[in-house]
Amino acid sequence: MPVITTIDDLKQIYRRRTPKMFYDYAESGSWTEQTFRENSSDFDQIRLRQRVAVDMSGRSTSSQMIGQDVAMPVALAPVGLTGMQCADGEIKAARAAEKFGVPFTLSTMSINSIEEVAEATTKPFWFQLYTMKDEDYVARLIQRAKDAKCSALVITLDLQILGQRHKDLKNGLSAPPKLTIPTMINLATKWRWGIGMLGAKRRNFGNIVGHVHGVSDTSQLGAWTAEQFDPSLDWSKIAKLKKMWGGKVILKGILDAEDAKMALKVGADAIIVSNHGGRQLGGARSSIRALPAILDAVGDKVEVHLDSGIRSGQDVLKAVAMGAKGTYIGRAFVYGLGAMGETGVTTALQVIQKELDITMALCGGRQISDLSRDMLLIPQDFEGKWQA
Numbered sequence: 224m225p226v227i228t229t230i231d232d233l234k235q236i237y238r239r240r241t242p243k244m245f246y247d248y249a250e251s252g253s254w255t256e257q258t259f260r261e262n263s264s265d266f267d268q269i270r271l272r273q274r275v276a277v278d279m280s281g282r283s284t285s286s287q288m289i290g291q292d293v294a295m296p297v298a299l300a301p302v303g304l305t306g307m308q309c310a311d312g313e314i315k316a317a318r319a320a321e322k323f324g325v326p327f328t329l330s331t332m333s334i335n336s337i338e339e340v341a342e343a344t345t346k347p348f349w350f351q352l353y354t355m356k357d358e359d360y361v362a363r364l365i366q367r368a369k370d371a372k373c374s375a376l377v378i379t380l381d382l383q384i385l386g387q388r389h390k391d392l393k394n395g396l397s398a399p400p401k402l403t404i405p406t407m408i409n410l411a412t413k414w415r416w417g418i419g420m421l422g423a424k425r426r427n428f429g430n431i432v433g434h435v436h437g438v439s440d441t442s443q444l445g446a447w448t449a450e451q452f453d454p455s456l457d458w459s460k461i462a463k464l465k466k467m468w469g470g471k472v473i474l475k476g477i478l479d480a481e482d483a484k485m486a487l488k489v490g491a492d493a494i495i496v497s498n499h500g501g502r503q504l505g506g507a508r509s510s511i512r513a514l515p516a517i518l519d520a521v522g523d524k525v526e527v528h529l530d531s532g533i534r535s536g537q538d539v540l541k542a543v544a545m546g547a548k549g550t551y552i553g554r555a556f557v558y559g560l561g562a563m564g565e566t567g568v569t570t571a572l573q574v575i576q577k578e579l580d581i582t583m584a585l586c587g588g589r590q591i592s593d594l595s596r597d598m599l600l601i602p603q604d605f606e607g608k609w610q611a
């Protein structure tokens with residue numbers, strides 16, 4: 224058993240064990256991948272203030288997100304095709320999150336369905352919605368999430384059309400993979416993944432196949448999703464979706480203070496400052512750079528969360544100390560899942576919690592509510608001077 228001390232350790236194992244097509248799917252940004260890279264490298268520009276002679280006993284990383292107790296201010300982000308990274312991936316990740324005490328968010332584009340994840344867990348999880356043109360289907364999907372007792376609806380706003388990720392096009396990404404010669408050669412070296420997949424509950428999109436007229440297999444699905452994502456989604460439609468759901472709503476994909484104000488107007492319970500992990504608008508700012516202006520605009524009126532680029536507990540601390548009430552990890556948990564299934568997700572969460580805890584202590588904090596901007600050294604020009 225290798226000694227795992229960082230998220231990158233998990234990534235190295237994940238890379239060896241997972242088919243190239245799915246590794247590349249996760250490990251890509253759109254276009255030149257500038258935003259994907261800067262999401263992480265911008266965290267590195269922020270330094271920490273070391274404080275001493277502060278009583279460090281009785282520490283805790285526990286906190287709350289949208290009024291829910293969390294073991295640390297970190298949720299699992301919605302990740303499509305998680306069940307292709309590892310057999311029954313959504314179920315395994317949801318179980319790991321539940322045992323650890325952090326929220327799990329199920330993607331619309333998951334492999335395991337809402338019902339399968341609900342059956343495999345005991346506490347409510349969150350459901351992420353992509354809006355489709357087929358309004359009946361969206362209404363049924365929302366109803367299914369209600370029936371499964373999901374405790375929040377995360378509506379993703381930054382993917383009405385798909386950002387181009389070159390590798391997915393070159394690899395011919397599909398679920399399950401199409402057996403071309405290069406794919407078969409690659410799969411032959413991934414026996415652990417293959418054996419797992421043979422026993423998987425499902426190998427297609429569980430929230431879609433069988434729930435939409437005319438979609439009975441995944442070969443029709445690619446064309447269906449390209450056609451079906453709703454390019455006309457606007458604030459009035461978001462307000463309608465919120466009403467239809469009737470519970471807590473989190474709006475994901477806000478990167479601009481003006482949009483944050485609109486989210487506030489439609490009554491979001493929380494917003495996620497996010498650029499989809501650099502997978503959509505390549506060339507956009509990193510989330511951590513966008514955070515201060517959004518906090519200045521709406522931070523005292525709505526819970527502000529952040530994702531994109533988080534690879535350590537130090538990154539979590541930086542985001543929370545700047546003012547985010549919670550954070551999400553996407554790739555960091557996928558690496559764990561692809562490396563070692565449920566145990567790997569738990570390991571990823573443990574690594575992050577330990578880094579958060581030790582860093583908090585060495586910065587002179589004992590609990591999450593102690594974290595504040597004056598624990599950080601933020602470069603003076605961090606937000607940058609941009610001409611609109």
Ligand SMILES: Cc1cc2nc3c(=O)[nH]c(=O)nc-3n(C[C@H](O)[C@H](O)[C@H](O)COP(=O)(O)O)c2cc1C
Nearest residue numbers: 249300301302303330379499500531532552553554
């Ligand atoms: C492989 C992959 C699939 C994703 N699928 C979805 C999705 O189905 N719905 C969604 O709202 N966001 C999706 N995202 C974006 C994540 O929810 C999250 O915003 C992003 O991963 C955060 O960046 P990080 O990976 O650097 O932590 C996906 C991200 C990745 C890496």
